[in-house]
Amino acid sequence: MKLGVFSVLFAQKSLEEALDYIAASGLGAVEIGTGGYPGKAHADPDVLLADEGKLKAFKQAVESRGLIISALSVHGNPLHPQKAIAKEFHDDLIKTIELAQRLEVPVVNTFSGCPGDHEDAKYPNWPVAPWPNDYQEILKWQWEEKLIPYWKETGDFAAARNVKIGLELHGGFSVHTPATMLRLREATSEAIGANLDPSHLWWQGIDPVAAIRYLGQAGAIHHFHAKDTSLEQSNVNKYGVTDMQSYTQMFDRAWQFRTVGFGHSMKEWADIISALRLVGYDYVVSIEHEDGLMSVEEGFTKAVGNLQSILIREPLGEMWWV
Template identity: 55%
Template sequence: MKLGVFTVLLGDKSLEEALKYLSNSGVQAVELGTGGFPGTAHVNPDDLLDNPAKINELKDLINKYNMEISALSCHGNAVHPQKEVAAKFQKDFEKTVLLAEQMGLHRVNTFSGCPGDSEGSKYPNWVVCPWPDDFLTILDYQWNEVLIPYWEKAVKFANDHGVNQICLEMHPGFCVYNPETLLKLRDAVGDTIGANFDPSHLFWQGIDPVAAIRKLGPAIYHFHAKDTKIDPINAPINGVLDTKHYGDEINRSWIFRSVGYGHDYQVWKDIVSNLRMVGYDYVLSIEHEDSLMTPNEGLQKAIAFLKDVMTFEDKGAMWWA
């Protein structure tokens, strides 16, 4: 396995400054934002597409600091019911795929997206309940009329340009938010669709990440290292469907934390061990969204924690068996 970082938290630095900082911290890989919600602070496809000289400069810069790129990330909602919003996210996705092709990369991270409830909708509608019966009609529309047809085309576009792993973050608010919905879409459109496995979004839903890893197995294509703390006072009173601002930490039912501040060493050791058991021996990419720490402190604590729990060497032969 390799220790990586999603560099959006270092958007105030140049890419070279970020790479130097991360290299000195023992990081081995970077995940780069190329549009959508992550933005383009470090890599802007408009500057690089069809410009081999600039692409080579980027590759040389990555190599200079003994890094590799784990994935290009353009998390967005390309099935947003407002066509102009969807079109922008779609363009970001297409540019990211084209850039991945020209850089010789095969992984792109994004969201599944979430449509509205009908053709006339203005806003996405995340359905979390089977009743009233209208919700089942909404789900049928979202999946069969929008989501599956969209991803059938998106997968073909990606495959035509050398991208064979579209890594969807299972994120509440979007149609793919747990292993069941990830596998539902994968079954419908093919195994180009896989998971960008982020346990932080699973913890607060009551999902055991180890069980989810076992269920998904080879469908895990990328991994975000981020934690969640369930509040022991607020969650038992209000449950976990919480719409309060992330900055209202003391009143929320859960908040995102740096790894180790939501769950202990044993939980994360089990996650790492089970990743290896199902065949995932790739990058654990730290995503910092801890509102109780600065990006520097949260990242450094996450790096130190993961160095203790990750397994970096090949398994080797069982000399005792």
Template identity: 65%
Template sequence: MKLGVFTVLFSNKNLDEMLDHVASKGIEAVELGTGGYPGDAHCKVDELLNNEKKCEEFLEKITSRGLMISALSCHSNPLHPQKHLSEKADTLFTKTVKLASKLGVPVVNTFSGCPGDHEGAKYPNWPVAPWPPEFQEILKWQWEEKIIPYWKEKAAFADQHQVKIGLELHGGFSVHTPATLLRLREACGPAIGANLDPSHMWWQGIDPVESIKILGRENAIHHFHAKDTIMDQPNTNRNGLTDMTSYSDMQNRSWYFRTVGFGHDAKVWADIISTLRLYGYDYVVSIEHEDGLMSIDEGFTKAIENLKPVMVKESVGDMWWT
């Protein structure tokens, strides 16, 4: 396994400054945003796609520092019912897959998106209960008319470019649990997999270790984010898990994101890393920093310090004791 970072937290640094900084911390891989919610501070798709020289120079900057690109990420909502938003997201995804193929990057990360509830909808509709029955009708329409047709086409496109799609299981989007990921994968093929982030499992009441087992049995983990979550039980008793309290109002939220080790201890993270390895994931663990209590540098540094001791770097080879 390699320790990586999702570089959007260093969007205030230019590419060279960011690469020097993360390499100096012992990072081995970078996940680069190409637009959408993450922005494109370090990877300009249109500048690179049709310029061989710029691509070579771009890769040289990364490899010369002993780094690799684990994924290109373009998180947005390609199923948004407002066409100007969905079309922009779709165009970005298409370009990102082409660029990933060109750069030899095996994974493109994004969200599944979430449609509206009918053709004339203006906003996404995320059903979270099976009753009243119209919620089931909305969900059926979304999957049959929007989600599966769109991603079936995109999975085939990614497959043609020898790129895998890592969908982040994130609340508010149609694919947000192991079950919804596997449902889409079954309909669209193995190009679809998870960019699994345990922070989103915890707040949904899902044990990340068990989610790794569920997805790992199907070889459905394409990428992995390292981010923690703390649960505040008194606030959860009041607000529930689908808490709409602002992320900035941390004292009153049911849960909020933390850097690795500040929501769950080293044993929990050791179990997560070991289970990834047990189920065949031997790729990058990419740090994502969204901790509202720490500066970027402090949170990033502490995540590295907490992950390094539990990372599994070498395969066992022969079981000499048997």
């Protein structure tokens, strides 16, 4: 395995400054935003696809520092019911897949998206209860009319370019659990898999180790994000896990994102890394920082230190004791 980072943390730095900082921190990989919510601070597909010289210089900037690009990330909602919004996210995704092909980057990360509740809806509708039965009807329409057709076509587009799609299991989007991930994969393409981030599982009550086993046995883990979550039970008792308070309301929120090791113990993180090895994942563990109690630099540095101590780097050798 290699340790990497999602470079959107360092969007205020130039590409070269960010890569220097990442390499100096002892990392071996970088995940780069190419549109959607992460933005294009370090890689604009329109620019790189139009100019072979700039494309080669971009690739050289990464490789000359001993780094690989683990994924291009273009998180968005290409199924947004407002067609202009959906088109912008979709166009960014398609161009990112094309850029990944040109750069020989194997994974593009994004969200599954979430449609509305009918063709002329204005906002996404995320059903989370089976009754009243209206929600079941909405869910059926979303999957059959929007989610499966879109990702069947997009998955085939990516597969034809030797690119895999890593969907982040994130609340508010149609794919947010191992079951919804596997349902979409089975209905569309093996190019569709997970960008697994434990932070989004913990607040839903999902054990990340169990999720890794479910998804890993199906070959459905394409990328991994390292981010933690802490839950405050007294606030969970008051607001529930679907707490709608702003992330800035850290004292009152039921849960909040933390840097690795500040929400769950390093034993739990070691179990996660071991589970990844157990199911054959031997790719990048990419740090993502969204900790409201730490600066980017401190949160990143602490995550690096904690993960360096538990990452399994070497190939599995022969069991000499068997």
